[in-house]
Amino acid sequence: MELFHLRYFVAVAEELNYSQAARKLHMATSPLSRRVKDLERELGQELFKRSTHAVELTPAGQALLPLARDVLERVGAIPWRLREAAHGERSTVFVGVPAGLHPSLRAKLQVLAEQARGSVDLKRWPGPSAGLVEAVHDGRLALALVRLPVADPALEVAEVLAERLGAVVPADRFAGHESVRLAELTELSYVPAPSDNMPAYFEELDAALNAAGVRKRLWLPQGDYSGIAELVSSGIAFSISMLDPQSPMQLYRLENTVTLPFADLDPHLTTALAWHADRARPGSELAPLIQAAKEIFGVGGK
Structure with missing residues (x-):
């Protein structure tokens, strides 16, 4: 599992729309969908319920969302936390x-x-x-x-x-x-x-x-x-x-x-x-x- 898998998952989970999430990430919809499916296969869990009309989080997806946000938040904070620690x-x-x-x-x-x-x-x-x-x-x-x-x-x-x-x-x-x-x-x-x-x-x-x-x-x-x-x-x-x-x-x-x-x-x-x-x-x-x-x-x- 890579960080980008979590970033892509969070984007789809927040938008509940693959096209809108892809625009937010500045990428095409097809590779975004593939990466999310890769994450589902690795976790052995279905994260989204997909239909022609809607995208919904499954219970597993709902459980993963706060965990993924926390991981991304901690990693994203590394640069400025390091700058503050080294600031002189x-x-x-x-x-x-x-x-x-x-x-x-x-x-x-x-x-x-x-x-x-x-x-x-x-x-x-x-x-x-x-x-x-x-x-x-x-x-x-x-x-x-x-x-x-x-x-x-x-x-x-x-x-x-x-x-x-x-x-x-x-x-x-x-x-x-x-x-x-x-x-x-x-x-x-x-x-x-x-x-x-x-x-x-x-x-x-x-x-x-x-x-x-x-x-x-x-x-x-x-x-x-x-x-x-x-x-x-x-x-x-x-x-x-x-x-x-x-x-x-x-x-x-x-x-x-x-x-x-x-x-x-x-x-x-x-x-x-x-x-x-x-x-x-x-x-x-x-x-x-x-x-x-x-x-x-x-x-x-x-």
């Missing part, structure tokens, strides 16, 4: 930041960096929330600001800001509107954010739009936020973004675009502070930094 001088540590971070949170990060200056150099590291969560988990980042939801049980997560979202629509088509109803968007195509940067919450929004009859989609496989703004400005599409005029996402606005609140939907993108539970425990090198971050961002709890 002031070090540089990184905090993850997602795209479009609100200025109020940036200001708090600056306060944290100045407060920590006597012990560590705190630097920002950009990335999509899924990648930042993974980097906090394996110790490459000391902590991160991420978009909810986060499903990693090894991380502690606390909400720090909820930003109201609105529809970015062609201004000429919605002249005089103070808000927009979902039914008014059915003739336009919805353009989601670039897939690499899209928070998981936007999958829930996509489902809500679809249920309301907004069925048209435009995908930009190599696009960015400026490309989305071009489509909206041309009058054929709409997107979803922050309503707050202070949000840096407003910088992507073009002529003939306006961001309006929804009249029959109240979406919010929630940003949270995330840190590894083990690294916040007394005795950990990063415990003081994490405690300072919690205080600056107004996070309660242990």
